[in-house]
Amino acid sequence: MRDIPRSPTSPAFWRSPLRGPAFTSVLGLVLLVGVTVLFVTGLLSYAAYNPDLAAVNDKTPDKGLLGFYLFDWPTDPHWLYRLTQGVHVTLGVTLIPVLLAKLWSVVPRLFELPPVRSVTHALERLSLLLLVGGGLFEFTTGVLNVQLDYLFPGSFYPLHFYGAWVFIAAFVSHAALKVPAAMRNVRRMRRGEPEVAGDGAYGDETGAHEEAGGPHGGAGGPDGTARTLVAPCPDPPSVSRRGALAFVGGGSLLLFATTAGHSFDALRGTALLAPHGGVEPGPGPNGFQINKTASYAGIRAAETGEDAWRLVVTGPTGTVRLSRAELGRLPAHTARLPIACVEGWSTSDQEWRGVRLRDLAALVGHEGRAPDVFVESLQRHGAFRHAALRSNQVADPRSLLALHVNGAPLSADHGYPARVIVPAAPGVLNTKWVARMTFGRL
Incomplete structure (x- = not known):
């Protein structure tokens, strides 16, 4: 029986055979598209309030340069806000399994030692902190506000607004560094090629693993093992990585199916996880959804x-x-x-x-x-x-x-x-x- 390290700072502590550059890259590319749509529809939602028209419309004062994109919200097409905000909320809920799986896949990186190796590495770690923290904050506050109906009265709007800008700044810088490697990893996976340690959508891609003299070398923990996404001592697999991706996709599909109906009368009864997703409030001409009674x-x-x-x-x-x-x-x-x-x-x-x-x-x-x-x-x-x-x-x-x-x-x-x-x-x-x-x- 192998001796399992007790400290998460040891690479051997992380034993899942699912972790790897290809698995992380697929999730990262899905988030790249999804988060971009979320951010754009979020900005459109803010613009729809015409916050620069009057103080009563603006729940996020002192936004300064962050309001550079604001424009006069149009009245055509008449379903515009129904579309943009429906996509924003439904997509946000649907992406939760992808976000959680992505964070799980890269969690060993958060424990690497030494925590800072250079000024450049310190900046990268800071951007990582903002990326992970900002992502969790935005998704959590968004879901709580949707489900619990104004959980943060008077403060949700600025919290979510400023949090979104912090998150997207870290997200863009991270994507600029990692997307090329993510694309390479996905192509390798599709061709059935073995994964390259250290060339992930997350982590050190400078080639330091090669300088240390082996696929698991490089700047790492006290045992000298590299901080790669591939476990150096993996447990036997119980599911393939493709199976794991299918599981994550199935979770997202389930959340989509139990959320999207909140925008369609015929499907409203299926919106079990969405606000106002139950039966209509009574029969008759006034029998359609309300917010405040x-x-x-x-x-x-x-x-x-x-x-x-x-x-x-x-x-x-x-x-x-x-x-x-x-x-x-x-x-x-x-x-x-x-x-x-x-x-x-x-x-x-x-x-x-x-x-x-x-x-x-x-x-x-x-x-x-x-x-x-x-x-x-x-x-x-x-x-x-x-x-x-x-x-x-x-x-x-x-x-x-x-x-x-x-x-x-x-x-x-x-x-x-x-x-x-x-x-x-x-x-x-x-x-x-x-x-x-x-x-x-x-």
């Missing part, structure tokens, strides 16, 4: 009644106060639009009916070019009690102050007496229980 938001029935509620609309020519009945006598329009949430879930297109935002702007002196608008809600609890919409959103003929949905008056949970609905906007900007709208310079 009227009870959660602190809405009181007495203040939304016909005698009590008035919409206050303000612009350059003054202020008008409109009851729900008076709004109902204004020209009504219909738009078929979805609700899409930052948590990744969305609804199919619902048929909304109400008054165009640009027509309300015209009532208070904004004829012609539509202005920006500041919307205030009766909501007392939760984020985004107020929101700003850009002029292009106000101008879109499908942007409504909705009074009805699917042929019926709005329910309390869907924003009665009136709510905003705008094409391609995040759900939180489609303000419910609207009390006041101020058109003009914000």
Whole structure:
């Protein structure tokens, strides 16, 4: 019986025959594509809030140069945010097995001795710390926020935003160093060639292993064995590396199957691991997904009644106060639009009916070019009690102050007496229980 070292700093401590450059390289290339898509869709999600429009839209102030890419969020296609945020959340959950398998495959590298051999090596180790720590932080906070509904109120947005930039900086520098070797390893695996120790998608690829006089030489632990991804004393294999990759892929497929349905009405019952993945909230025209209920938001029935509620609309020519009945006598329009949430879930297109935002702007002196608008809600609890919409959103003929949905008056949970609905906007900007709208310079 072989004597198994007890210290993880010894290469012989790591005995899995699955670890190797090819296994790690395949996972790394999958993450290269997946993380790139995650980062881009994350940036798009942030831009969709129009954070440079008004302070109430920006949950990440003082972003400085990190906001260089921001642009006026469009209203076409009307399902844009439904697509980008659905991909962001679903892909993030789907990649979890790949990320965990990748970290497992390279964990011996984290224990190599000496921990720092040169300034260059110290910088590489620092980037590695940021890469591993940043990846775990981003995936963990993202999943917790999605599953537990605003787990970090008031702080999740900046934490996730700044964490993403730290992670992507380390990721890009790591990928620049490792992608060529990863491609070589995958080609070797496909040709059935033996793995080359030290030429992995992770670790020292300078040839130091050759200088030490053998495939397991090089700067390593106290026993002089190289820090390679191939175990020097592997246990007998119980599964092939291809089988292990298939297992990881199967895990990702399972998570995809139990998450993706949150964006499709017919499949919503399959979204066991996604928020709002259960049955629809009741039958009838208002029987589609919601985020905040009227009870959660602190809405009181007495203040939304016909005698009590008035919409206050303000612009350059003054202020008008409109009851729900008076709004109902204004020209009504219909738009078929979805609700899409930052948590990744969305609804199919619902048929909304109400008054165009640009027509309300015209009532208070904004004829012609539509202005920006500041919307205030009766909501007392939760984020985004107020929101700003850009002029292009106000101008879109499908942007409504909705009074009805699917042929019926709005329910309390869907924003009665009136709510905003705008094409391609995040759900939180489609303000419910609207009390006041101020058109003009914000």
